[in-house]
Amino acid sequence: MRILVVGAGAVGGYFGGRMALGGADVTFLVREARAQELAEHGLVIKSPKGDATLANVKTVLSARIDAPYDLILLSCKAYDLDSAMDAFAPAVGPSTTILPLLNGMRHLDVLRGRFGQASVLGGVCLIAATLDASRAIVQMTNMHTIVFGELDGTQSARVDAIAAALRTGGFDVEAIDAIVQQMWEKWVFLATLAGSTCLFRASVGDILAAPGGQVAMRTLFDECAAVAAEHGHAMREPFAERSRAMLFAQGSPLTASMLRDIENGLRTEGDHVLGDLLARRRANQPAGAPPTLLELAYTHVKAYEARHGR
Structure with a gap:
């Protein structure tokens, strides 16, 4: 081959x-x-x-x-x-x-x-x-x-x-x-990790240690998982359990590569990881729905790109 x-x-x-x-x-x-x-x-x-x-x-x-x-x-x-x-x-x-x-x-x-x-x-x-x-x-x-x-x-x-x-x-x-299901599951995890670590400019452990950090992480994960469920790919519990173990690991130094891109002044995959997921969420939401953490995370990345011409 x-x-x-x-x-x-x-x-x-x-x-x-x-x-x-x-x-x-x-x-x-x-x-x-x-x-x-x-x-x-x-x-x-x-x-x-x-x-x-x-x-x-x-x-x-x-x-x-x-x-x-x-x-x-x-x-x-x-x-x-x-x-x-x-x-x-x-x-x-x-x-x-x-x-x-x-x-x-x-x-x-x-x-x-x-x-x-x-x-x-x-x-x-x-x-x-x-x-x-x-x-x-x-x-x-x-x-x-x-x-x-x-x-x-x-x-x-x-x-x-x-x-x-x-x-x-x-x-x-x-x-x-079941590769499509697995692709959605990875997307949910990655969007949660990228959205949280970019929005707060911090590692998982630092976010969890901050006041309200655990609530914010849980909220963002639930928002991303809800989009997948709306499109027929609800998270399977073994995946959800593994994801929560990584996203709620106290003291974890884990960050998304998207945050490292921001820290290094590089272009990001914000449109593809966060923006596309958000667009799919909006397609199923009534007009005037309140903003979510996913939307704030995407706005944060787009503001960075606008400031740096990326």
Whole structure:
């Protein structure tokens, strides 16, 4: 199976690098500067699961794609989706499968609108990783999982084949028939974490220690979960229990990557993680409904973007 990983950043570089190290046929679609970095220094992974360096990294520029790939693994930021699609479009053929690992849900409609419904799977990744100053990939926890499946809930031969290819990387892989439900659940958790830590500019532990912090966290989680329920994806109790354990862990240093983006003056996924969820909530709310914490969190992020021109 020929696999094209779009980008070689923290997420795509980690999963693609692990697969390449395991013997999979992986090529990274990158810009020229990143291609040069990888040619000179290799793809470096620093991880509690074991450090590794992939030498002789296979890369390609968009203009030099000359044949379709079997699988496209897409892990860009949601706001880069349009440019990413333009870049990997030459790699899409009649039998190509696109596996996106983006946050939220809106990207599914965009991808299916351009490449056809049959080309796109649903997926989520569970990993905390970043690029350090030397452009090495740093995995910050032991968690490294890809969960994916057919959007219509069926089992298929292509899902089985893709699962086998992914497992060459040694990370955890789950092929499931309820991927849309899992995507909604991750969205609820992420929106709660991003909304709270960005709104209060603090970690989970700091929020919980503040007067009213636990009430605010619970309120925001309930608001996000209510949107999912209104769209037919009520939170399953095992997920809700795991989420509450992380969101209400006293002393936890946990923050969302969106807060780190704000602290570093970078662009955020506020429109895709918070704004899209809010839009879906408003669609089912009467005019003049009072503002919610979700709305305040989104306003906070948009005010930051306006001030910094993001």
